[in-house]
Amino acid sequence: MLFGKNSAKKMNVKYFIIKGKKKYSSIYVRFWDSNRTDQKTKVGFSIENNEWSKPKQRLKISATSTNIDLINNKLETLEKYIVDKYNKDYNSSCIIGKKWLKETVDSFHNRKSPNEAYKIYFLDWIKQYTPKLHNQLHNGNPLSENTIKNYKTTESKIEDFEKYKNKKYTHEEIDLDFHRDFIHYCKNELKINNNTTGLLIGRIKTFCKNIEFENLPISPMYKHKNFYKPKNETHDIYLNEDEINKILKHDFKGVKRLINTRDLFIIGLRTGLRLSDISQLTENNLLENSINITTKKTNQNLNIPIHPQVREIIKKRNGKLPTSISRQNFNLYIKEVTQKAGIKTKVFGSKKTEENNRKQEGIYEKWELVSSHTCRRSFATNLFLQGIDTRLIMNATGHKSEKQLRSYVKSSQDQKNKVINELWKNQNKIINE
Numbered sequence: 001m002l003f004g005k006n007s008a009k010k011m012n013v014k015y016f017i018i019k020g021k022k023k024y025s026s027i028y029v030r031f032w033d034s035n036r037t038d039q040k041t042k043v044g045f046s047i048e049n050n051e052w053s054k055p056k057q058r059l060k061i062s063a064t065s066t067n068i069d070l071i072n073n074k075l076e077t078l079e080k081y082i083v084d085k086y087n088k089d090y091n092s093s094c095i096i097g098k099k100w101l102k103e104t105v106d107s108f109h110n111r112k113s114p115n116e117a118y119k120i121y122f123l124d125w126i127k128q129y130t131p132k133l134h135n136q137l138h139n140g141n142p143l144s145e146n147t148i149k150n151y152k153t154t155e156s157k158i159e160d161f162e163k164y165k166n167k168k169y170t171h172e173e174i175d176l177d178f179h180r181d182f183i184h185y186c187k188n189e190l191k192i193n194n195n196t197t198g199l200l201i202g203r204i205k206t207f208c209k210n211i212e213f214e215n216l217p218i219s220p221m222y223k224h225k226n227f228y229k230p231k232n233e234t235h236d237i238y239l240n241e242d243e244i245n246k247i248l249k250h251d252f253k254g255v256k257r258l259i260n261t262r263d264l265f266i267i268g269l270r271t272g273l274r275l276s277d278i279s280q281l282t283e284n285n286l287l288e289n290s291i292n293i294t295t296k297k298t299n300q301n302l303n304i305p306i307h308p309q310v311r312e313i314i315k316k317r318n319g320k321l322p323t324s325i326s327r328q329n330f331n332l333y334i335k336e337v338t339q340k341a342g343i344k345t346k347v348f349g350s351k352k353t354e355e356n357n358r359k360q361e362g363i364y365e366k367w368e369l370v371s372s373h374t375c376r377r378s379f380a381t382n383l384f385l386q387g388i389d390t391r392l393i394m395n396a397t398g399h400k401s402e403k404q405l406r407s408y409v410k411s412s413q414d415q416k417n418k419v420i421n422e423l424w425k426n427q428n429k430i431i432n433e
Contacts, residue, residue: 010034011086013079015057019049027052027075031082031101036090039101043078044109045071081108119216122169123162126155126207139299144276154203161185171211174204175221183230193359198229205229235349235361237369238378243343244269248309250341258340261333263313263322268375270307272397275372279324286314286321300398331371338367377409384409 011033017025027045032038051063058072059065085104089096110120118125133148161182162168169178179201186197208222221227239247248266252258268278276296285293291304306314314321325333349369350359376397383393390402399405 011083013082015043015075015079016054017047017049017052023048025049025052027071029078029082029101029105031086033086033090037096037100039098041102041105043075043105045074047071078105078108120170122171122174122207122211123155123158125171125211125216126158129207129210130155139297141296141299144297150199151203154200154207157186157190157200158182158204164189171208171216171218173219174208175219176224176226179221179227191358194230194232198231201227201229236377237347237349237366237374238381239269239338239343239366239370239374240378241382243338243345243366244309244378244382246343247338247341250337252337252340257333258337260322261325261330262337263317264325264330265334265337265375266313267310267322268372269378270310271304272376272379273302273304274376275327275330278375281321281324283319283321295398298398302396302398304396327372334370334372334374335367338370339365341367343367343370380405381409 012031014030016028016030018028019025024046026042027047028040029043030038030040047059047065048063051059051065053060058075059068061068065071082101082104085107086096088094089100118128130148130152133143133151136143138147164185165181182204183197183201186192186200187194205222205227208218211218244266247262250262252262264278267273267281268275271278271291273281273293274295274297277293280296281291281293285291286306287303290306291310292301293304294301344365344367346363347366347369348361349364350361351364351369352358353360380393380397383396384390390405394400394402394405397405
């Protein structure tokens with residue numbers, strides 16, 4: 001219940017100053033309610049001693065200070081704020097501790113202690129959030145080192161952005177203006193592409209979502225359709241059936257490193273598994289006609305039919321699987337594997353250049369563009385081009401929607417040209433008849 005007239009008589013708010021030898025004094029507020037509590041604290045304003053009206057508990061109208069209206073209005077608003085907060089806290093069974101009044105005044109001014117700055121400032125919140133990522137779970141599994149690295153990269157970019165803007169952003173300032181300025185900064189100062197900027201915006205939206213989950217004030221604009229993630233069309237490549245067969249049959253002259261990488265690559269191309277899942281495969285995952293695995297990233301249980309080429313690799317290795325290697329080495333070695341196998345068709349794509357370590361679009365030989373992602377894209381694309389039902393492909397890849405699946409399906413220009421060329425041939429036959 002709220003305080004009625006009788007209880008209100010017991011409750012009071014009083015402002016006063018304690019005059020000393022100095023010219024200026026701090027304004028204090030005292031709050032008491034019967035025998036329940038009696039506290040006092042500074043309100044955050046200092047004034048000249050002779051400008052204070054003790055009877056009115058405000059600055060004198062005749063005061064020379066230019067902040068008369070500001071201070072008097074703040075004192076009026078603070079008084080109502082204290083009473084309302086006390087009503088709410090007392091009737092919600094909150095503990096009215098010894099520091100309640102000071103904490104209430106700080107809350108009114110939106111002030112926090114240094115160790116509570118994260119409750120107001122965006123970067124401070126991120127800095128107390130990222131160290132906890134190693135203990136977080138996603139679908140029951142710890143976050144990957146790559147995911148944690150991406151979050152920390154975003155933290156670093158935001159810190160650089162605040163230095164560039166010479167501004168410390170609060171949670172409530174992560175709005176459409178922030179979005180526009182940050183994208184401009186990424187494009188014109190950092191010189192990074194839209195896809196990389198989009199990843200940063202995606203992490204920022206995740207931060208905002210978690211801030212809101214903690215019941216801290218946050219601008220709702222992060223949910224707005226205009227708080228978008230910039231994106232360019234990607235030019236990812238895939239390997240077709242002929243190219244995969246060519247890699248499998250190539251003689252690597254007994255070089256164990258390349259043979260092992262080739263076998264891992266074929267398993268990826270024929271299962272659609274991520275490298276993190278290929279690396280954790282053991283003989284225990286091999287059933288009579290399928291591979292059963294719970295994926296590391298999405299915690300999905302998949303049952304993937306064993307491709308004849310995968311079965312051939314396992315048989316050749318006496319029932320054993322290839323030795324797992326790091327992502328960095330895998331991405332490096334499969335370029336060497338595909339180059340030696342003669343996968344040199346020229347295609348349009350993008351790759352990092354040695355000059356500035358940034359992706360540059362252009363015409364490259366296909367082997368230059370292969371990566372661990374090529375496995376999953378090739379698997380989905382080849383099945384799709386062979387007319388396999390998308391629902392069956394989704395069961396194998398673990399995609400939850402056809403939209404997600406299609407993001408991995410890459411039909412090359414050669415495939416499109418093949419269809420058009422067949423059409424033109426038929427047209428030519430009609431003309432020559």
